[in-house]
Amino acid sequence: MTAATVDVLLPLGLDVPYSYLVPDGLELAPGDLVAVPLGSRLVVGCVWPRGAEAPAPVDTSKLKAVRKKLDHRPLPPDLLQLIDWMADYTLAPRGMVLRMALRHEENPSPARERVGVRATGHVPERLTAARKRLIEVMADGFVRAKTDAAREAGVSPSVVDGLVDEGALETLVLPPAPAAETPDPDHAAPTLSEPQAQAANAIIAAVQAKAFSVHLLDGVTGSGKTEVYFEAVAEAVREGRQALILLPEIALTQAFIDRFTRRFGVAPAEWHSGVSTRRRGRILRGVADGDVQVVAGARSALFLPFQDLALTIVDEEHDPAYKQEDGVTYHARDMAVVRSRFCRSPIVLTSATPSIETEVNARRGRYNRLSLPLRFGGAKVPGLSPIDLRKDMPPRGRWIAPRLQSEIAQTLEDGGQALLFLNRRGYAPLTLCRSCGHRMRCPSCSAWLVEHRFRRRLSCHHCGYQAPVPECCPACGAKDAMIPCGPGVERLQEEVQALFPEARSLVLSSDIGGIERMRAELEAVANGEVDVVVGTQLVAKGHNFPGLALVGVVDADVGLGHGDPRAAERTFQLVHQVAGRAGRGATEGRGFIQTHMPDHPVMQALVKGDRAAFYETEIAAREEAHLPPFGRMASLIVSANEGPAAEAHARRLAASAPRVEGVRVLGPAEAPLAVLRGRHRWRLLVRAPRAFDLSAYLRGWRSVAPRPTGNTKVSIDVDPMTF
Ligand code: ADP
Ligand code: ZN
Numbered sequence: 001m002t003a004a005t006v007d008v009l010l011p012l013g014l015d016v017p018y019s020y021l022v023p024d025g026l027e028l029a030p031g032d033l034v035a036v037p038l039g040s041r042l043v044v045g046c047v048w049p050r051g052a053e054a055p056a057p058v059d060t061s062k063l064k065a066v067r068k069k070l071d072h073r074p075l076p077p078d079l080l081q082l083i084d085w086m087a088d089y090t091l092a093p094r095g096m097v098l099r100m101a102l103r104h105e106e107n108p109s110p111a112r113e114r115v116g117v118r119a120t121g122h123v124p125e126r127l128t129a130a131r132k133r134l135i136e137v138m139a140d141g142f143v144r145a146k147t148d149a150a151r152e153a154g155v156s157p158s159v160v161d162g163l164v165d166e167g168a169l170e171t172l173v174l175p176p177a178p179a180a181e182t183p184d185p186d187h188a189a190p191t192l193s194e195p196q197a198q199a200a201n202a203i204i205a206a207v208q209a210k211a212f213s214v215h216l217l218d219g220v221t222g223s224g225k226t227e228v229y230f231e232a233v234a235e236a237v238r239e240g241r242q243a244l245i246l247l248p249e250i251a252l253t254q255a256f257i258d259r260f261t262r263r264f265g266v267a268p269a270e271w272h273s274g275v276s277t278r279r280r281g282r283i284l285r286g287v288a289d290g291d292v293q294v295v296a297g298a299r300s301a302l303f304l305p306f307q308d309l310a311l312t313i314v315d316e317e318h319d320p321a322y323k324q325e326d327g328v329t330y331h332a333r334d335m336a337v338v339r340s341r342f343c344r345s346p347i348v349l350t351s352a353t354p355s356i357e358t359e360v361n362a363r364r365g366r367y368n369r370l371s372l373p374l375r376f377g378g379a380k381v382p383g384l385s386p387i388d389l390r391k392d393m394p395p396r397g398r399w400i401a402p403r404l405q406s407e408i409a410q411t412l413e414d415g416g417q418a419l420l421f422l423n424r425r426g427y428a429p430l431t432l433c434r435s436c437g438h439r440m441r442c443p444s445c446s447a448w449l450v451e452h453r454f455r456r457r458l459s460c461h462h463c464g465y466q467a468p469v470p471e472c473c474p475a476c477g478a479k480d481a482m483i484p485c486g487p488g489v490e491r492l493q494e495e496v497q498a499l500f501p502e503a504r505s506l507v508l509s510s511d512i513g514g515i516e517r518m519r520a521e522l523e524a525v526a527n528g529e530v531d532v533v534v535g536t537q538l539v540a541k542g543h544n545f546p547g548l549a550l551v552g553v554v555d556a557d558v559g560l561g562h563g564d565p566r567a568a569e570r571t572f573q574l575v576h577q578v579a580g581r582a583g584r585g586a587t588e589g590r591g592f593i594q595t596h597m598p599d600h601p602v603m604q605a606l607v608k609g610d611r612a613a614f615y616e617t618e619i620a621a622r623e624e625a626h627l628p629p630f631g632r633m634a635s636l637i638v639s640a641n642e643g644p645a646a647e648a649h650a651r652r653l654a655a656s657a658p659r660v661e662g663v664r665v666l667g668p669a670e671a672p673l674a675v676l677r678g679r680h681r682w683r684l685l686v687r688a689p690r691a692f693d694l695s696a697y698l699r700g701w702r703s704v705a706p707r708p709t710g711n712t713k714v715s716i717d718v719d720p721m722t723f
Contacts, residue, residue: 003021003063004021005020005021005060006028006034006047006066007019007020007049007050008020008034008045008046008047008066009046009048009095010036010038010045010095011043011044011045011095011096011098011099011102012043012093012095012096012099013093013095014093014094014095015093015094016094018038018045019063020034020064020065020066021060021063021064021065021066022065023065026066026069028069029047030047030048030049030080031046031047031074031075031076031079031080032046032047032069032070032074033046033047033069033070033072033075033102034046034047034066034067034068034069034070035066035067035068036064037064037065037067044070044102045098046075046102047074048080049080072285073289073305073307075305076307078309078339078342078343079101079306079339081342082303082335082339082342083097083098083101086328086335086338089695090328090330090716091695091698091699091702091718092327092328096327096328097328100303100328101303101305103300115145115146115171115172115174116143116145116146116171116172116173117138117144117146117149117164117171117172118141118142118144118169118170118172119135119138119139119141119169120167120168122166123135124166124167124168128159130156130159131155131162131163131168133153133154134149134153134155134160135163136153137149137152137153138153138169143172143174145174146160179279179282179283179285179286179287179292180267180268180269180286180291180292180293180294181266181267182237183260183264183266183293183294184264184265184266185237185238185264188263188264188265189234189263190227190263192227193224195373196224196228196372199228199371199372200229200232202368203215203228203231203232203311203346203348203370204231204235206232206346207232207235207236207239207241207310207345207346208235208239209346210310210344210345211344211345211346212341212343212344212346212347213346213347213368214340214346214347214348214349214361214366215348215349215367215369215370216348216349216351216354216361216362216367216368216369216370217348217349217370217372218352218354218362218369218370218371218372219350219352219371220352220372221375221576221577221581223352223372225350225372226256226259226350227263228370229245229313229348229350230260232311232313232348233245233264233294233311233313234263234264235310235311236293236294236310237264237293237294239310240293240308241293241308241310241311242287242293242294242295242306242307242309242310243293243295243309243310243311243313244294244301244302244306244309244311244312244313244336245294245295245312245313245315246298246299246302246312246313246333246336247297247315247316248315248319248321248541249319249321249541253543255522255526255543255544256296257296260294260296268294269286269287269292269296270295270296270297271295271298271300271301271304272298272301273298274515283295284304287304287306288305288307290308299321299324299332302335309343309345310345311345311347311348312339312340312346312347312348313347313348313350314332314333314336314348314350315350316350316351316541317333317349317350317351317354317358318351318353318354318358318569318573320721323721325717329715329716329717329720333355333358349367352576352577353572353573353576353577355569356569356618356619356628357629359615360619360629361629363619383590383591383609384575384579384592384593384607385592385593385607386592386595386598386607387401387403387594387595388598389401389594389596390596399491399492399495399555399594400420400492400496403592404552404554404594407550407552407590407592408420408499408532408550409500411549411550412500412503412531412532414549416547416548416549416550417530417533417545417547417548417550418531418533418549418550418552419532419534419535419545419548419551419578419581419582420492420496420532420533420535420554421535421536421537421540421551421552421553421554422487422489422492422534422535422536422555422558423537423558423574424450424487424489424558425452425461425488425489425509425510425511426450426451426452426453426459426488426489426511427452427454427484427490427491428450428486428487428491429450429486429488430448430450430486431449431451431458431469431482431483431484431485432483432485433473433475433476433478433481433483434481434482434483435473436473436475436478436481438473438474438475438476440458440470440474440482442463442465444460444463444465444675444676444677445460445462445463445465445673445676445677445678446673446674446675446676447460447461447462447673449465450488451469451484452490452511453491454490454507455511456468462673462677463676463677469482470482487554489508489534489535490507492534492554493505493506493507496534503531504529504531505530505531505532505533506521506530506532506534507534507535508521508522508525508534508538508539509535509538510536522543525545526543526544526545526546526547528546533545533548540574540577540578540581541577543581548581549582549589549590550589550590550591551581551582551589551590551592552591552592552594553575553579553591553592553594555594556575556594556595556603556606557596558571564672564722565621565622565625565627565723566721566723568601568602568618569618572602572605572618575593576606576611578591579606593607601613601614601617602614605617627723628719628723629690630690631687631688631689632687632688632692632694633686633687633688633718634686634716634717634718634719634720635683635684635686635716635717635720635723636650636653636685636686636714636715636717637682637683637714637715638653638668638682638684638708638712638714639676639679639680639681639682639712639715640679640680640711640712640713641678641679641680642680643675645680645710645711646679646712647682649682649706649708649709649712649714650682650683650684651668652706653668653706654668656704656705657684657701658697658700658701660697662688663688663692663697664686665684665685665686666684666685667682667684668683668684670682670683685720686698694718698716698718
């Protein structure tokens with residue numbers, strides 16, 4: 001008789017599962033989590049489904065045995081399918097994809113029981129002030145968790161223990177706190193407008209159909225897209241099923257959490273890096289058990305073990321934050337679509353400015369477009385007026401043109417708020433020596449150091465390197481000669497303060513540090529405690545500032561004309577989104593874009609509010625150049641500690657590319673960021689027709705390619721963001 005074996009995928013850089021013996025009496029099925037020996041360690045892995053063909057005979061006498069099965073629900077089949085699919089598509093080792101689903105399982109501990117206390121009525125002899133406070137708090141007779149009792153009374157937990165010892169309080173065992181409370185689908189349902197109701201009904205019908213479908217909820221900012229998908233989420237909750245809402249930067253969107261809470265009576269379970277590991281562990285269990293019904297999360301929430309996912313929402317689907325660039329490179333929007341297909345459930349992508357990929361899918365009818373053409377309640381999307389920087393020039397060393405200055409003055413006089421948008425963090429993007437022209441650059445990246453005056457440092461935005469601003473030029477030694485060049489948000493705020501000394505101004509950028517602080521500042525803006533906000537792309541996202549009457553885009557040309565084919569799309573989306581922040585309240589909004597290229601098609605489309613024209617031009621340009629989504633693309637980055645080693649390997653790699661009709665390998669050339677963290681980078685781009693199986697081609701190539709030696713590494717990015 002042959003011993004029973006099982007395949008276990010380990011969350012390591014391995015592509016295939018390992019076989020293990022199954023101890024007598026242990027029942028194992030695909031998706032079960034098990035602890036298995038690996039060398040001298042114990043590793044948690046996942047029992048992997050076997051292919052249809054019989055496993056190759058192995059010498060079972062050499063196999064080690066599964067140590068134990070974890071007390072955990074098995075990973076659902078659609079998640080196993082997703083992991084397989086993603087590994088095939090991205091060429092990442094299967095184990096590394098599994099790792100994203102197991103990352104929070106490293107110490108799977110059951111939710112802890114809590115100790116509760118209740119007053120007995122007995123009053124001890126010795127009464128300190130702390131004991132008195134605690135007895136007063138507990139006098140209502142309610143049971144409280146021990147920690148809650150101590151916190152409410154403002155005493156240390158030892159005071160609680162003391163009163164327990166003296167018989168004034170008795171202890172009880174409380175069940176674990178729920179990971180998230182159950183949303184109430186009927187808590188505060190809005191009355192939808194006619195177009196909203198149509199869109200909502202279409203998605204609700206899709207949830208009820210329990211079939212895969214992709215919907216593009218397409219509407220200007222403020223048209224009520226969130227309210228619409230909340231109705232579909234409510235339907236999933238009513239059916240006792242689960243819903244996932246992906247947001248690009250959930251940690252910052254307190255406004256979203258508040259809205260959800262107003263609509264459903266409770267907050268959603270939040271899933272992102274700002275949530276504590278313990279809490280994430282509990283949410284994960286709740287999701288696996290089906291108790292947590294709605295999760296709002298960042299892209300990693302995609303790998304949660306939903307038991308019955310009825311609906312997925314990808315909010316602001318065009319946002320680049322959905323692309324993960326480190327480790328396993330994947331686009332969370334696209335992978336969410338794949339998972340929905342495996343779950344046989346609908347997915348809704350929302351945007352006011354869909355990505356070109358999504359727009360093309362909608363035009364081809366592969367995605368079902370649901371349009372909300374107008375702002376809810378008739379508020380107007382602000383028109384955008386161009387300010388031609390060639391004619392209306394700001395004074396030297398300043399960035400606000402005279403026209404924009406007088407518009408801001410008018411806005412402030414009328415009691416409105418103004419937002420100035422500049423997508424550059426810090427004080428100045430470049431520091432140079434007035435005397436010899438020396439420029440401060442990062443020692444380990446091909447990038448300029450950015451001055452942060454707030455932190456009094458120069459810093460590299462790619463690797464985090466920091467240095468003080470030098471007093472003397474490091475090249476020529478000139479004293480007090482280092483000068484900032486160009487604007488960052490901190491410098492722009494300085495200009496605002498000089499122009500409008502009475503106005504309260506605030507910089508909003510990711511440098512202000514800490515989610516709590518950021519949430520507080522966003523709230524201060526929403527409450528009208530700030531007159532002029534100076535912000536990076538952080539302010540473009542989903543925030544609702546009712547008093548905002550004017551939006552000024554300080555430099556719309558940043559990003560355009562750098563040879564990056566996605567630059568036009570990105571500029572269009574950002575400016576459109578920033579402009580959409582204004583005029584959401586009672587006041588009508590106005591927008592201004594400062595540009596050196598008022599005739600550029602993107603500027604023209606923005607100024608005329610002609611979204612269709614933008615998509616026509618951009619889609620035609622992509623099609624003409626066979627760029628995605630009209631062709632497929634992958635980027636291969638060869639990196640090494642020494643430039644010549646990276647280049648040499650990139651050339652050998654290019655020479656080994658299998659020749660296939662229609663597939664072109666471009667390069668090698670220095671990567672756009674030629675040196676990063678001390679690693680020299682060369683890039684190859686692979687272009688193929690749309691229907692071509694690019695992943696299979698890359699796998700074939702990898703099997704014949706020369707192995708990188710020494711510290712040389714090759715990383716593959718299928719569907720890269722920059723090409
Ligand atoms: P979007 O998600 O498209 O940017 P929102 O859903 O944020 O739009 O809606 C914009 C504003 O209009 C919000 O303040 C929202 O509360 C309000 N709103 C939208 N739909 C309704 C409705 N049916 N009833 C009441 N208020 C609504
Ligand atoms: Zn650097």
